[in-house]
Amino acid sequence: IVMTQTPLSLAVTLGQPASISCRSSQSLVHRDGDTYLTWLHQRPGQPPRLLLYQISHRFSEVPDRFSGSGAGTLFTLKINRVEAEDVGVYYCMQTTQTPWTFGQGTTVEIK
C-alpha cells in the first residue's frame, strides 16, 4: 500500500491551523472492520511519537488541538492552533496489512 502525503512542507503562523492529508493506494479498512491509520510526529533527533491511532484516537497525553479524520483511502491530520513545539515531521502510517508503509513525511515549520 502506497501512502502519499500532501503537502510535503508547511510553514504556519503560531496560533493558526494546519492540515496534512494522507492518501492510501487502497482501502485501509481491515477485515476486522477497523482502519489502522496512524499519525506520527518526529522532532529533530528524536524517535517518532504516536499522535493518533485508528484515524482519530489521540494517544496518551496528546493535546486535543490534534485531530484526525477520514475513511477508506483519504485521511487528514489537523492541528487546531499550531504551537512552537509542533514543529518537525509528521508521518502517516498504515498497519492494516504488512508491509506496513509510511507517507513521505510533511515538515512543519513556523513562519
Add this chain to the structure above:
Amino acid sequence: QITLKESGPTVVKPTQTLTLTCTFSGFSLTSDGAQVAWIRQPPGKALEWLALIYWDDDDRYSPSLRTRLTITKGPSENQVVLQMTNMDPVDTARYFCVHGAFWGQGILVTVSS
C-alpha cells in the same frame, strides 16, 4: 511503563551481517496479540518498515529485503533480534524497535569500509 532499547554495532563493513537486539520491558511478547517491529530511517529520509514478529512466533518481512532479514525472539524472554545480511552503505540508517505506540530511541548504524 513500556520501554524498548536497541543495541548492537554502530559501524559495520560492507557485506557483513548486522545483528541488532531490542531489549524491552513493560510487556510480554508471549501475550496474545503482542508484536515487535523493526523500522529504520536513513539520515534525513523517511521511515521504512523492515520486519515484525508476533507473540506466536509468526513473522513478516519487507518484500524488498525479505531475503536479507531474519527476526527472532530471544535470547532472553524480553528480547528480539534482527539480522540483516550483506550490508551495504545504503543500509546506513537509524534502526528502531517498536511495540504498538512505543518506540526505542534507535541505534544509528553506519555501513562503511
